[in-house]
Amino acid sequence: xxxxxxxxxxxxxxxxxxxxxxxxxxxxxxxxxxxxxxxxxxxxxxxxxxxxxxxxxxxxxxxxxxxxxxxxxxxxxxxxxxxxxxxxxxxxxxxxxxxxxxxxxxxxxxxxxxxxxxxxxxxxxxxxxxxxxxxxxxxxxxxxxxxxxxxxxxxxxxxxxxxxxxxxxxxxxxxxxxxxxxxxxxxxxxxxxxxxxxxxxxxxxxxxxxxxxxxxxxxxxxxxxxxxxxx
Amino acid sequence: xxxxxxxxxxxxxxxxxxxxxxxxxxxxxxxxxxxxxxxxxxxxxxxxxxxxxxxxxxxxxxxxxxxxxxxxxxxxx
Numbered sequence: 001x002x003x004x005x006x007x008x009x010x011x012x013x014x015x016x017x018x019x020x021x022x023x024x025x026x027x028x029x030x031x032x033x034x035x036x037x038x039x040x041x042x043x044x045x046x047x048x049x050x051x052x053x054x055x056x057x058x059x060x061x062x063x064x065x066x067x068x069x070x071x072x073x074x075x076x077x078x079x080x081x082x083x084x085x086x087x088x089x090x091x092x093x094x095x096x097x098x099x100x101x102x103x104x105x106x107x108x109x110x111x112x113x114x115x116x117x118x119x120x121x122x123x124x125x126x127x128x129x130x131x132x133x134x135x136x137x138x139x140x141x142x143x144x145x146x147x148x149x150x151x152x153x154x155x156x157x158x159x160x161x162x163x164x165x166x167x168x169x170x171x172x173x174x175x176x177x178x179x180x181x182x183x184x185x186x187x188x189x190x191x192x193x194x195x196x197x198x199x200x201x202x203x204x205x206x207x208x209x210x211x212x213x214x215x216x217x218x219x220x221x222x223x224x225x226x227x228x229x230x231x
Numbered sequence: 232x233x234x235x236x237x238x239x240x241x242x243x244x245x246x247x248x249x250x251x252x253x254x255x256x257x258x259x260x261x262x263x264x265x266x267x268x269x270x271x272x273x274x275x276x277x278x279x280x281x282x283x284x285x286x287x288x289x290x291x292x293x294x295x296x297x298x299x300x301x302x303x304x305x306x307x308x
Contacts, residue, residue: 033297077297108250115246116239142296152300196241208245212252 016047019060026061027087029142030068033080038073045071058095062088079133079154086135086172089127089163094170096125102215102222110225116193117226120186122219126164128183134159136172166218173219182210183219191226 002010020043024031031039049067052060065084074080102120110118129135134156141148160180162173175183185195196207214220236244 033300077300079300080297104250104252107246112243112246115242118246138300141299148299150299154300192246193238193242196245197238206244207241208248211245212249215249216252 018057019043019047019052022057022060023064026091027064027084029087029139030080030084032142033077033083033138034074042071042073058091061091064088079131079135079138082129082131082133082135083138086129086131086139086161086163089129090139090170090172093123093125093127093163093165096123096165098165098167099124099221101218102220104215107223114225116191117228118192119189119224119226120192120220121189121222121224122162122183122187123164123166123221126162126187126219128160128162128180128187130158130160132158136161136174139172162219164219178205186220189226 020040023043023046024039034042046064046067050063052062054060065081065088068074068084069081107118133154134152136159137150137152137156141150141152160175162171162175162183164171164173182195185198190198211220
């Protein structure tokens with residue numbers, strides 16, 4: 001019979017293996033970028049870096065992008081941290097609860113005098129990410145099943161991405177400059193009345209045109225009424 | 232020439248237009264995109280029984296598709 005220390009050690013290595021495998025599956029792009037040997041070596045370093053406080057395996061890996069930003073062996077790959085951030089957001093959006101479309105019947109019950117206080121919300125798990133690098137292209141060519149021969153030029157510039165889940169699909173959308181500003185405002189919980197008072201450059205598009213389109217495409221999924229503040 | 236709308240009018244026009252769409256409030260009951268039973272949606276529960284030993288012996292040299300990414304200063308602005 002094995003000594004107690006070795007029996008416990010068997011569980012230890014099994015847990016380490018599961019955690020390492022979780023990281024590989026949450027971060028497949030990183031895996032293809034740096035290769036199998038590097039990923040395995042890095043997994044060991046991550047395990048020594050800290051432990052997850054969440055009972056859910058799906059939460060393991062949240063700290064990985066921050067870890068990467070300090071991991072000296074990848075400092076020459078500055079875009080890798082942003083790619084990892086994108087992968088984590090994709091993972092969160094993928095696993096977010098499904099939501100129905102915005103309930104227009106409920107919206108119709110809100111008296112017009114309260115429309116100023118409407119706070120429209122993005123889908124659960126949606127997130128906005130900006131990078132100095134074309135991380136959407138790096139993500140794209142490293143998620144297709146067959147190896148791509150495309151070469152990514154970092155000098156092509158940065159990108160702004162909305163990561164969100166729509167039913168069974170998870171999407172990376174690239175909003176316009178106006179779209180980005182408005183999405184940030186919606187994500188920050190800015191009430192609709194205040195948002196309409198802000199000086200956004202709508203590029204000739206009115207809010208009355210934008211709002212239905214965003215509701216239809218699923219970017220705006222829900223609403224609440226901001227609490228009234230006593231004067 | 233159009234007169235700019237007041238913020239209140241912008242709100243009213245936008246919400247009225249949205250309601251006028253008559254969109255069906257879909258109450259999807261589709262299965263969740265993800266699963267919460269065991270790790271992430273893409274994970275099997277089967278972890279590795281072992282991990283590679285002696286990590287300090289690994290040479291940290293990325294050898295994946297990162298060699299297809301060129302240009303840039305490789306520094307955060």
